Amino acid sequence: MTQPTNDTEVSIVGLGPMGSALAQAYLDKGRSLTVWNRTQGKADVLVSKGARRASTAGEAVAASPVTIVCVNDYPTVYQVFESVSAELRGRVLVNLTSGTPEEARTASAWADERGFGHLDGAIMVPPPLVGRPEAVFLYSGTRDVFDRSRHVLDDLGDPRYLGADPGLAVLFNTAMLEMMYTTVNGFLHAAALVGASGVPAAEFAELALGWFMPTVLDPEGLAEQAPNLDEGVYPGELGTMEMNMNALEHIVRTSSEQGVDTGQPRLLKDLAERAIARGHGSHNYFAVFEVFKADAGGRSAR
Ligand SMILES: NC(=O)c1ccc[n+]([C@@H]2O[C@H](COP(=O)([O-])OP(=O)(O)OC[C@H]3O[C@@H](n4cnc5c(N)ncnc54)[C@H](OP(=O)(O)O)[C@@H]3O)[C@@H](O)[C@H]2O)c1
Secondary structure (H helix, E strand, O other), X not given: OOOOOOOOOEEEEXXXXXXXXXXXXXXXXXXOEEEEOOOHHHHHHHHHOOOEEOOOHHHHHHHOOEEEEOOOOHHHHHHHHHHHHHHHOOOEEEEOOOOOHHHXXXXXXXXXXXXXXXXXXXXXXXXXXXXXXXXXXXXEEOHHHHHHHHHHHXXXXXXXXXXXXXXXXXXXXXXHHHHHHHHHHHHHHHHHHHXXXXXXXXXXXXHHHHHHHHHHOOHHHXXXXXXXXXXXXXXXXXXXXXXXXXXXXXXXXXHXXXXXXXXXXXXXXXXXXXXXXXXXXXXXXXXXXXXXXXXOOOOOOO
């Protein structure tokens, strides 16, 4: 077993595009840093800039009180760290490898059994933005472990602690990714709809993104609805689900007329129909939330 040394402040295991960006951020901030990667050559540039090279993952762990792991997936995390869990004892492993909430919870239990601190994190920015103050990193797990690691987490950007359930960081990350894909798809389908009549996407974007999104779909307006979602209140005075069915029906028929794919509009119409079937015809469109929640199984994270 490698003897404890703790002679650098932080270690990074995994030097893909993201791990290398994390390491670079530490070098930029003047932190003492140890790095390890399966393919050793990927450490060369960082070592030439002042990082210390570990010859094994165990050596990297023993070099610092906090080790950050950023590899391709969870099976690799276990593959790399199972044999060095003795070196981790009394130290902290911050996992920035992407996965699912259950994978994060299982990893946390695995760390508990082996006597080391574990935080699970999710990186909300691409590698070039790592280290900037606006780069949000989400973390969840034991509060005390977060507080003890905070000084090194601050160097990577804007650390947000979400709670003790280790699955929360990746859950928030996944939820926001879903928002990203559905929002982008909304624009893409709408651009295809007008594009079928020869309108360039750039011309459509001027009105759709320049005016419609910020004015009609503004985040402040959506945020105002959030408390109603929590309370299950969907007042229909300004518009009902039944009225929205009319628009949804037109989107499906127009898509068909324009010869563009109807899958997405049909899904939207189907969701509204299911909300009406559940008794939300006279409520506003946000009652679709009840359809989404119905299949959730009600897992309570906090
Ligand atoms: N890149 C992004 O924009 C971004 C953004 C947010 C989150 N993330 C997450 O960050 C993590 C790392 O992403 P990445 O972009 O740096 O590249 P990646 O391709 O997901 O991961 C590459 C790293 O995994 C290591 N690895 C793969 N299999 C291994 C094994 N069997 N044993 C030991 N190491 C192994 C690679 O080592 P070798 O060099 O030896 O192959 C390399 O260090 C991922 O979970 C990703 O989802 C990435």
